[in-house]
Every structure is written in C-alpha cells, then in structure tokens.
Amino acid sequence: MKRxxxxxxxxxxxxxxxxxxxxxxxxxxTPQTEIIETLADWIxxxxxxxxxxxxxxxxxxxxxxGAAAATGVRVFSATSSQGLLYGMEMLYTVAGWRAPFVxxxxxxxxxxxITLEPxxxxxxxxxxxxxxxxxxxxCQEVLDSVLIAYRLxxxxxxxxxxxxxxxxxxxxxxxxxVQIPDLKAAAAFVGAFDAEDIRFRAxxxxxxxxxxxxxxxxxxxxxxxxxxxxxxxxxxxxxxSEFEEKFGRNHPAVETYRCDDAEMLFFMIGCFATKAKVAxxxxxxAGWKIGLVRPRxxxxxxxxxxxxILRGKHGVAVIDQNLSMGFGGVLHSELASALYGQPxxxxxxxxxxxxxxxxxxxxxxxxxxxxxxxxxxxSGETPAPRLLYTEDELKQIxxxxxxxxxxxxxxxxx
Amino acid sequence: MSDQRFRHLKxxxxxxxxxxxxxxxxxCGGLEVIHQLYEVLGEKTVFINAAGCMTLLSIYPFTPFxxxxxxxxxxxxxxxxxxxxxxxxxxLEQGRIEPSExxxxxxxxxxxxxxxxxxxxxxGAIERGLDFxxxxxxxxxxGNTGQQYSEATPHGAKTSTSTGPRGYPGYKxxxxxxWIAGHPAYAATVxxxxxxxxxxxxxxxxxxxxxxxxxxxxxxxxxxxxDPKESVEIGELAxxxxxxxxxxxxxxxxxxxxxxxxxxxxxxxxxxxxRFAHLFNPSRHESTLNEIQQRIDRYWEQVE
Numbered sequence: 001m002k003r004x005x006x007x008x009x010x011x012x013x014x015x016x017x018x019x020x021x022x023x024x025x026x027x028x029x030t031p032q033t034e035i036i037e038t039l040a041d042w043i044x045x046x047x048x049x050x051x052x053x054x055x056x057x058x059x060x061x062x063x064x065x066g067a068a069a070a071t072g073v074r075v076f077s078a079t080s081s082q083g084l085l086y087g088m089e090m091l092y093t094v095a096g097w098r099a100p101f102v103x104x105x106x107x108x109x110x111x112x113x114i115t116l117e118p119x120x121x122x123x124x125x126x127x128x129x130x131x132x133x134x135x136x137x138x139c140q141e142v143l144d145s146v147l148i149a150y151r152l153x154x155x156x157x158x159x160x161x162x163x164x165x166x167x168x169x170x171x172x173x174x175x176x177x178v179q180i181p182d183l184k185a186a187a188a189f190v191g192a193f194d195a196e197d198i199r200f201r202a203x204x205x206x207x208x209x210x211x212x213x214x215x216x217x218x219x220x221x222x223x224x225x226x227x228x229x230x231x232x233x234x235x236x237x238x239x240x241s242e243f244e245e246k247f248g249r250n251h252p253a254v255e256t257y258r259c260d261d262a263e264m265l266f267f268m269i270g271c272f273a274t275k276a277k278v279a280x281x282x283x284x285x286a287g288w289k290i291g292l293v294r295p296r297x298x299x300x301x302x303x304x305x306x307x308x309i310l311r312g313k314h315g316v317a318v319i320d321q322n323l324s325m326g327f328g329g330v331l332h333s334e335l336a337s338a339l340y341g342q343p344x345x346x347x348x349x350x351x352x353x354x355x356x357x358x359x360x361x362x363x364x365x366x367x368x369x370x371x372x373x374x375x376x377x378x379s380g381e382t383p384a385p386r387l388l389y390t391e392d393e394l395k396q397i398x399x400x401x402x403x404x405x406x407x408x409x410x411x412x413x414x
Numbered sequence: 415m416s417d418q419r420f421r422h423l424k425x426x427x428x429x430x431x432x433x434x435x436x437x438x439x440x441x442c443g444g445l446e447v448i449h450q451l452y453e454v455l456g457e458k459t460v461f462i463n464a465a466g467c468m469t470l471l472s473i474y475p476f477t478p479f480x481x482x483x484x485x486x487x488x489x490x491x492x493x494x495x496x497x498x499x500x501x502x503x504x505x506l507e508q509g510r511i512e513p514s515e516x517x518x519x520x521x522x523x524x525x526x527x528x529x530x531x532x533x534x535x536x537x538g539a540i541e542r543g544l545d546f547x548x549x550x551x552x553x554x555x556x557g558n559t560g561q562q563y564s565e566a567t568p569h570g571a572k573t574s575t576s577t578g579p580r581g582y583p584g585y586k587x588x589x590x591x592x593w594i595a596g597h598p599a600y601a602a603t604v605x606x607x608x609x610x611x612x613x614x615x616x617x618x619x620x621x622x623x624x625x626x627x628x629x630x631x632x633x634x635x636x637x638x639x640x641d642p643k644e645s646v647e648i649g650e651l652a653x654x655x656x657x658x659x660x661x662x663x664x665x666x667x668x669x670x671x672x673x674x675x676x677x678x679x680x681x682x683x684x685x686x687x688x689r690f691a692h693l694f695n696p697s698r699h700e701s702t703l704n705e706i707q708q709r710i711d712r713y714w715e716q717v718e
Contacts, residue, residue, distance in 0.1 A: 022504050025497065051500055056538035060493030063486050063535075067462070067497025070484065072511075073504050075497075089487055200482050200498060201515045202458045207483040210472045217474055 001185070006178040008171035009034035011139040012078060012104045012164070014178070015146025017048050018186035019102070021076035022193070024052040025064040029083040030116050031168040032106040036078060058087035065101055066094025069161070070208055072195030074150070075101035080168060081108035081122045088126065094161060095130025096225060097209050098198060100153035101161050102146055103131065107270070108168040109357040117358025118168035120270060120322040124298075124330045130225050132162040132232050133298040135269040137255075139176040142166050144249055145296075147181075150190045151239045157231040159196070169358060171271045181247055189246055229300045236297060253302040255294040256309055258284060262291035264373050265310070265346075267335060268319040269295055272361050276319070279366030290370055303338040310339065315348035315377040317369045321355035328385045329353050348376045354388030361388065419617050426613045427453045433478030437470050441642025443632035443649060444468065444551030446606030448522070451549060451628075454616040457481040459518045460498055464491035464532055466524030467558040468551065482517060489531040491521045492539035495546045518547065518620070525552040525566035528629070529589050540596035540625045547619060547626045550589065553634035561637030561689075568657075569709075570702050571689045573637075579692060580702065585709075589629055594663045599624030601663035602671075605631045607649025611660055611671055618662070631658040639688020651683040656710045659717070670717055677714065680707050 006014065012035045016024065024043070026036040042048035055061040058079050065077045079087065084105055105126075109119040123133065134149055136142045142164065149162040166172060181189075200206065212218050236253050244250045257277050259265065266276045273294040283290045293309055293316075295302060310316060320329025327333065332351040339345040350373050354361045365388055376383050389397065420426055432452040438445040444467060452459075457480040463469055465488035472483050486494035499519045505511040523532060528550035536548065555561040555573050562575040568586045576582040593601045599622035604612040612630075619626035633648040635641065640648055652658040653672060657680060660672040681703060684690040693699040 022508075023497075023500055025493075051504060053496065053500060053542065055493055055496065056534045059487075060490045060496075060535045060538060063490035063493040064497035064500070067484060067486070067494040068501035068504075069497075071498045071501030071505070073501040090490065093487055200460050200484075200502070200517055201511065202481075202517055203515055205457065205480060205482045207472050207477045207479070209485040210474045210477070210483065211469055211485065212474045 001179055001181055003177055003179050005175040006139055007034065007173055007175050008136075008139045008142050008166045009106065009173070010038060011143040011178050012146060012166065013038035014180055015143045015164075016076035016102070017042060018143075018181060018183060019076070019147055019150045019190045020049070020074065020187055022050050022073040023068045023075045024050060025061045025068070025075070025077050026052055026054050027058050027061045027079065027083060029058070029080045031108060031172045032078050032080040032083070032104070034172070035104060035106070058083040059090055062087040062090035062094060062103070065103065066090065066097050066099045066161070069094075069099035069101040070097050070198055070200070072193070072199035074193040077101070078104040078106070080106040081110060084122050084126055085110065088129070091126055091129040091131055093209070096221065098159045098225070098228070099161060100159050102149045102153060103161060103163050104146065105163050105165045106168045106172045107165055115357045116168070118170060119356045119358070120320070123163065123165045124322050126163065127299065127330070130160060130229065132158075132160055132229060132300065134162060134164050135296055135298055136164065136166045136171065137271045137273045137294065139171065139174070140178045140249070141251060142171070143178055143180070144243065144247070144251055147186055147190055148239055148243055148251065152232055152236055154194065155232070155235045155239070156196065158228050158235050159198070160225065160228055160232065165270070167271045185246065189243065233297070233300050233302060251296060253295065253297040254305045254309060255296060257292040257294070259291035259293060259309055261289055263289040263314045264370065264377065265290065265313055265316045266292045266319060266366065266369070267316050267331070268321075269298065269331065270321060272319075272321065272355055275361060275363065276366055279363050279370070282363065283367070283370055288370060301334065301338065306335070306338060307342055307345070310346055311344045313346045315350065315373050316346050317350045317352060317373045319352045319354060319361070319369065323353050323356060332385070347380065348373065348382055350376055350383050351385035352388055353385065362390065365390065420610060420613045423610050426609060429453060431457055431480050433480075436478050437473065438467065439634075439636045439642070441635040441645035442467070443606050443634060443645050444524070444553060444630070446645065447549070447551055447604065447612065447630040447632060450606060450609050450612050451616055454613050455518055455520065455547070455620070458516070459520050460484060461520050461522045462486055462491050462494040462498060464488050464521070464523035464527040466526060467553070468522055468524065469558070488527050490535045491523050491527065491532060492535040492544065492546070492548065495519045495521050496539060496542070496544050499545055519545070521546060521548045523548070523550050524557065525550060525554060526556045526564045528552070529565035529587065533592070537596060540593065540598045540627070543624045545623050548628060550629040551632040552589075552629055553632045553637055554586065555634075555637050557634055557637045561634070569706060570693060572692055573689065581689070581692060590661070590663070593627040594668065597666070598627050598663070601627040603629050603631070603659060603661050605649045605653060605658055605660065607646045608653060608660060608672065615662055615671070618664075637689070639691070640686055644686065648683070648686060651678065651686065654678045655680045655683040656714050657683055659713065673717065677710070680710055
C-alpha cells in the first residue's frame with residue numbers, strides 16, 4: 001500500500017486499474033477526460049493490461065461497454081454531464097441487459113446555459129435507469145468505491161451496472177492524499193470476473209435483450225431489475241464490511257457525522273458534505289446540537305437506514321445541488337417520500353437549493369441554513385424552498401436583471 | 415481471392431438453419447436476404463441488431479436464430495459489435511475461451527439506422543477497422559413504423575410521410591459510396607433475387623479481416639405496395655432496370671458483378687409498385703419518369 005497525492009480523476013483511474021478492468025470504451029468530456037487519458041497512458045505503456053477503445057459518442061461508448069460486459073469481460077468506463085445524457089438511452093438499455101460493469105460519472109451541470117462546472121442534475125437524471133449509484137465525497141472514497149462497485153455490480157444477487165459519482169472540479173481536479181491498495185490485495189478483494197450465464201459462446205448460443213410483446217413479460221423483467229436493485233442494499237453492507245476488514249476504511253451506505261445526540265441535521269450528497277462537516281463543528285462549538293447525514297448509496301435508496309438515523313430528530317435541512325424545474329430539489333422530495341407516514345420522523349423537512357454550476361456553498365450559508373431550520377423547528381412551520389445566494393451574488397443577479405430589463409424595454413423606465 | 419466455392423446455384427447450402435414462423439411480413443425481401451446470408455455464415459454467429467423490422471425476429475422467448483442475438487438500439491449496433499468483438503478477442507488472448515468458442519460478429523440493421531441515425535457509429539467502426547459483417551436490409555423507408563420516408567427513399571416514391579402528388583422530393587443517397595470513402599476491408603450491394611451473387615459476396619467477405627459492409631435492396635410488399643408473391647420478381651426488375659447496381663469494393667476498386675447490358679426501362683420496375691402508382695395514374699408524370707430514367711442512365715454511362 002502506498003499513499004500519494006491524487007486527483008479524484010486519478011483515483012478513479014487507479015480504481016479501474018486495481019480492479020483489473022479488461023476493457024475500457026471511452027469518449028472524452030470535461031471534466032472526466034483525465035481518467036481515460038491516465039488509463040490510455042498505462043495501457044499504451046504496458047503498465048496495465050487491458051484494451052481501451054475510443055468510440056464515436058457516449059451513446060456508442062455505453063453500448064460497447066454493455067455489449068462487452070454481456071460477452072463476459074470486466075468493463076470500466078467514464079463520462080460526465082452532457083455525455084451521460086447523450087448516452088441516456090443506453091443507460092436504461094444496458095441496465096436491462098443485467099450486464100455488470102462500472103461507470104464513473106464526474107458530475108457537471110447541464111445545458112442550458114452550457115457550463116463546465118459541477119452540480120448534480122446530470123447524475124440525478126440517471127436516477128431511474130437501473131444503474132446503482134454510489135456518491136463520493138473524497139478522492140480516497142472514489143478509489144475505494146470503484147473497487148466496492150465491481151463487487152456490488154457482479155454479486156450474484158445483483159448483476160446490475162453501477163455508477164460511481166464524483167463532483168467535477170472540486171473533486172475531479174483536487175489533489176488529496178490517497179492510499180493506493182496493493183494490486184494483489186485489491187485483486188483478491190474484487191475477485192476474477194465471472195460472466196455467469198450472461199455471455200456469448202459458440203457452444204452455448206443465447207439471445208440477449210430480446211423484444212417482448214405485452215405488459216406481462218415487460219413487467220416481469222422490470223420487476224426483476226427492481227428487486228435486484230433492492231437486494232443490492234444487503235449486498236452493499238456485506239461488501240463494505242469486508243472492505244473495512246481488509247483495508248481499514250469504513251464506507252457505509254449512509255455516512256453520519258455527529259448525529260447521535262443531534263436534534264437538527266444537514267442532509268446532502270457529494271464533496272460539499274465535507275464543508276458541511278466544518279460547519280457542524282463550528283456550530284457544535286457554539287452549542288448547537290447539529291449533525292450531517294450523507295447517503296453514499298442513492299440507488300438503491302437506503303430508506304430504512306435513513307429512517308433509523310432520523311428517528312426522533314426535530315428537523316432536517318436538505319441541501320440539493322440540483323433543481324427539478326417547477327418543483328425543487330430531488331433529494332428533498334425523495335427523502336420526504338421515504339419519511340412520510342413513518343413514526344417519529346422529523347416534522348420539519350426544509351429544502352435548500354445551492355451549489356449549481358460550480359457555485360460554492362460557504363460556511364456562512366450553512367450557518368444561515370441552520371438558523372432557518374432552527375426557526376422552523378421552533379415555529380413548527382416548514383419554510384418555503386430556498387434558492388441560496390450570498391449578498392454579493394444577489395448584487396450580480398440584480399445587475400443581470402437590470403440589463404435584461406433595459407434590453408426588453410429599450411431602457412425606458414417604468 | 416476466389417469465388418469458386420459457389421459456381422452454381424446448387425453449390426449454395428440449403429440447410430435452412432434459419433427458423434420459420436417469424437412475424438416478418440409475407441414476401442419480405444429483407445428476410446429473404448437473412449435466410450441466404452445465414453446459410454453461408456452458419457450458426458457460429460452473433461447478430462447485433464439495431465431497431466427496425468428485424469428486431470421482431472426474436473421475441474421473448476422465441477428466436478429463429480440457432481446462434482446468438484443481441485438487440486441494442488437504433489443508433490449504436492456497430493458499437494455493440496465493437497464491444498462483443500473486443501470482449502471475444504480479450505477472452506481469446508487471455509486463454510479464457512477456446513478458439514472454437516469464437517463467433518462471427520454480424521450487425522443487422524435497416525436503412526433507417528444505416529443511412530441516418532446509425533451512420534456515426536458505423537463510420538467509427540469502419541475507421542477502427544472493426545472485424546465484423548454489417549448487413550443493411552434496405553427497404554427504402556422506416557418500414558417497421560409504416561413506411562415513412564427515410565434517407566434511403568427513392569425520388570418520387572409515395573410513403574406515409576410523402577403522400578402528395580409528387581411523392582418523396584429527395585433522392586436516395588449511396589450508402590455504398592459513403593462506406594467506401596472510409597476504406598473498409600470489403601463492401602458490396604446484394605439482393606435476395608440474385609442468390610448466387612449474394613452467396614459469393616458473403617463468402618468473399620468472410621475471407622477478409624476488418625469491416626465488411628453489405629447493403630441489400632429489400633423489396634417490401636407492405637411498404638412498396640405489391641403482392642408478396644412478386645417479391646423476387648420485383649427484385650429481379652431492380653437489377654434488370656439498373657435501379658440497383660450489384661457491385662463490390664475490394665482492394666480499393668469498385669467492380670460491378672452484374673452489368674445489365676440491355677437495361678429494361680425503369681417504368682417496368684416502377685409500375686409494378688403501389689408507391690409509384692401516382693406517376694402513372696390518373697395521368698403519366700412524364701418529367702418525373704424521365705428524370706428517374708436519366709439518373710439511372712447517367713450512372714451506367716459512368717460505369718460503362
């Protein structure tokens with residue numbers, strides 16, 4: 001085991017290398033490109049066995065990834081943002097093939113307007129496709145999650161592709177100290193790829209991904225996929241425990257930080273949760289009973305684990321780095337549906353939208369969120385969803401509004 | 415390279431390994447080609463299918479193929495073939511499967527995908543030198559959805575999205591020319607009505623490593639408007655009138671494998687199909703008929 005400084009992208013590439021991925025279908029997109037460049041370099045220079053092929057698009061890339069996995073090799077791929085959406089048809093398709101492989105997504109905001117900077121609308125658009133989703137907060141977690149993801153994907157009770165998600169820029173391009181496990185130890189943990197009965201061989205002809213007629217067979221296959229995703233909850237716990245035994249790092253399905261005696265909680269995913277931890281520490285110093293809940297698994301949704309953590313708490317502030325137009329935050333609505341009608345759940349579930357398109361969430365904003373949440377708990381009234389802005393940013397917005405007004409009216413005053 | 419395996423029609427295998435009872439329409443010219451291709455390729459194949467009429471060949475839990483099948487999507491069947499081929503090569507290299515377990519990778523696609531949505535993935539596969547056979551059954555429209563015009567629809571044809579008095583205003587493009595611009599190992603045009611020519615070409619294709627691109631004009635009784643029993647005859651007329659040139663691309667050269675020296679007037683082909691009926695009834699549409707004939711004549715002048 002060695003410890004070096006690695007970017008999130010570098011950590012993802014190391015994950016694929018340590019998992020002995022045989023095949024890497026690729027397509028460049030910012031901020032993911034460093035992953036495939038790193039793998040291409042290793043493969044070209046003989047440091048890593050395997051084959052990397054650049055396809056004509058992400059749609060083709062995910063097709064090739066699923067087809068290779070369905071033929072019986074271990075596959076790794078990576079994309080981001082527009083690329084994930086360009087491949088969306090195939091995300092749904094290959095998940096239905098029950099072809100196990102790992103796809104890293106480096107989260108980035110979606111057009112329009114086009115941006116390179118991060119938020120979670122891309123990955124949450126892939127929420128319902130059948131891929132399982134593991135969300136990371138540190139570079140170490142990215143590497144570890146890729147290894148765990150292969151075990152989860154290939155588990156006999158699961159057999160579904162898995163997306164490991166990391167935030168663009170904040171994680172993809174930030175160097176952190178990362179422990180790189182020994183190749184042998186990692187290979188022993190991940191194990192050899194077993195195609196099971198999903199493969200193409202001359203001696204055992206098979207038809208995969210056939211059409212169905214009628215709702216009954218369709219529903220049957222969709223239910224099977226859903227039940228397999230649910231089974232991934234137990235499988236994840238077993239695999240994460242084994243990972244902790246072997247490598248000493250604990251990656252539960254839901255991370256909790258100073259939650260035990262907390263009355264209020266921040267609830268969020270991704271690397272900004274590390275900033276929330278700092279805010280929790282500062283608020284604790286000031287006497288606030290506050291903690292942080294960070295689901296790592298989003299699909300399957302660890303509803304029971306979350307309910308256990310939230311039971312008896314007074315209020316939760318859900319911080320969404322995404323925006324479902326005309327409704328609000330995706331994580332907020334999902335959490336509400338997991339808690340509604342269950343005994344002893346927090347009465348206040350406040351929604352905050354922030355960190356869109358690379359926008360920071362500052363410590364002061366976490367304080368403001370906590371203050372708003374506390375006020376709501378005291379008054380018993382859930383506040384309306386808030387779109388986060390600092391004072392300086394509000395000035396910028398007002399300036400943009402003024403320009404828009406002038407353009408619309410030709411400068412006439414109302 | 416020799417064509418000698420198939421000298422006569424009787425040399426072509428007729429083992430009928432492709433099953434019957436598929437939901438394809440009676441008289442389907444595409445199915446005719448698949449039958450013939452499968453006889454030559456055999457069952458050590460995996461068909462990677464793009465969305466189209468033939469997607470309905472394999473409906474759970476039945477298939478007419480004795481070999482393997484993978485349905486992908488409309489745009490990316492060649493990328494699916496890339497994944498399967500690469501995975502098989504990796505398994506062979508690593509000794510994880512015996513050479514006897516290897517499969518020939520075949521893309522099966524209609525013209526809707528081949529001429530349009532799937533062109534990017536196809537171009538990429540040619541550029542990468544993917545070792546596969548690509549078969550386009552070209553029924554000159556989006557047949558499976560009721561024959562809307564596609565980028566393969568001929569000028570003047572009535573389709574369900576070109577119902578006006580002049581039919582489809584565009585011109586069929588040459589997918590063959592687009593393919594050979596990328597220098598594949600082999601490319602050919604075929605038709606089910608010329609089984610010996612077809613069998614020789616598939617056999618020849620199999621002797622090359624790399625992309626082997628085949629396009630088959632596929633008379634479509636449902637979409638073109640003729641009696642299913644006339645399917646072979648319509649195919650023969652397509653060749654005899656020069657509408658569908660039979661040719662191949664080998665070693666950088668295009669060779670016509672059957673040159674109709676005395677071409678029949680194109681009318682003989684057009685008037686047999688409902689999709690061109692408006693060119694004859696209630697009155698003859700001379701300018702359109704002349705234009706279609708002239709385009710064919712010009713093509714063959716360049717050949718001869």
